[in-house]
Amino acid sequence: MDQTRRDFVKTAAIGVGATVFGGSPLTQAAEEKRPRRNQGKIFKADKGGGIGSDEKGMIEKLEQYQSLGFDGLEGASPGIPDLNALNRAMKQTGMPVHGVVDMVHWKQRLSDPDPAVREIGRAALEQAVLDSKAIGGTTVLLVPGRVAGENETHDDVWKRSIVEIRKVVPVAKREKIKILVENVWNGFCETPDEFRDYIDEIDSEWVGVYFDIGNVRKFGKPEDWIRILGPRIGKLDVKDWGVENGFCRLGEGDVDWPAVREALAEINYTGWATREGRDNSLEDTANQMDILLDL
Known part of the structure; x- marks a missing residue:
């Protein structure tokens, strides 16, 4: 991020902070009445760092985020100790868990050279689809594999992962849960055209993109990727990244948020x-997301 843009983002954050936390009544009223471009269109969530170990903890977690203006959380599969307890907690608080992250996809990869390992990964993806359905979610976040030498080349990841994902598509269709492939630092599809073509080759309305805004900044401009991927994007991961700071507080990296x-x-x-990652506090995350995404 050039210095001018970084200073602008910081100034905007300070300005909004002053309005919310002690600006004059007139400026505060004006800020509260200002139309938000994405309010009611983009819904603010957090990975949550775990949903909670029991129903009481789940309720407390959901209420904590609700009090800060979050619209929901995202869960993990495996990682939710009691799906029924979570459903009761969501009903009590009115806070949804909008989907789950497949937590097996890095270790038991769909691109692994060993078919037995790929089968474990496929079964985990299928279970994640069922877990998402069980809690009223709509998606599973998936990393399709990793380029890792001559036995796991880019072409291998492409072909092997597509075979395994297609095996799960009938379950996803039946449960009405979308499998969204995330762009990560795995050596795979590091241009938007490649990623678009990969998704299109799977050729299913139940498979799309989980677009990570910060991850892609290392390779290009998120705004370019967004335009090329277009309607394939089903959900967003919100991160910031910069040459100077690496992954960092929202607004302090090289992402051009406007x-x-x-x-x-x-x-x-x-x-x-x-949001995936941490800022100065959860309050800070909520405020930065509101500012940068105009929520």
């Missing part, structure tokens, strides 16, 4: 935006 907002508007994106 350009991201513009690109999202162009593709008419509406849906969940989930």
Whole structure:
């Protein structure tokens, strides 16, 4: 991020913070009445760092995020100790868990050279689909594999993962849960055209993109990826990254947030935006997401 843009983001954050936490009544009223471009279109969530170990803890976790203005959380599969307890907690608080992250996909990869390992990964993906359905979610976040030498090349990841994902598509279709493939630092599909073509080759309405805004900044401009991937994008992971700071507090990296907002508007994106990572506090995360995504 150039210095001018970084200073602008910081100034904007300070300005909004002053309004919310002690600005004059007139400026505070004006800020509260200002139309938000994405309010009611983009819904703010967090990975949550675990949903809680029991129903009481789940209720407390959901209420904590609710009090900060979050619209929901995202869970993990495996990782939710009691699906029924979570359903009761969500009903009591009115806070949804909008989907789950497949937590097996890195270790038992769909691209592994060993078919037995790929089968474990496929079964885990199928279970994640069922877990998401059980809690009223809509998606599973999936990393399809990793480029890792001559036995796990880019072509191998492409072909092997597509075979395994297609095996789970009938279950996803039956349960009405989308499998969303995330762009990560796995050596795979590091251009938007490749990623688009990979998703298109799977050729299913039940498979799309979980677009990570910060991950892609290392390779290019998120706004360019958004325009190329277009309607394939089902949900957003919200991160910031910069050459100077690496992964960092939202607004302090090299992501051009106004350009991201513009690109999202162009593709008419509406849906969940989930923070992955930590800022100064949960309150800070909520505020930064509101500012940068205009929520």
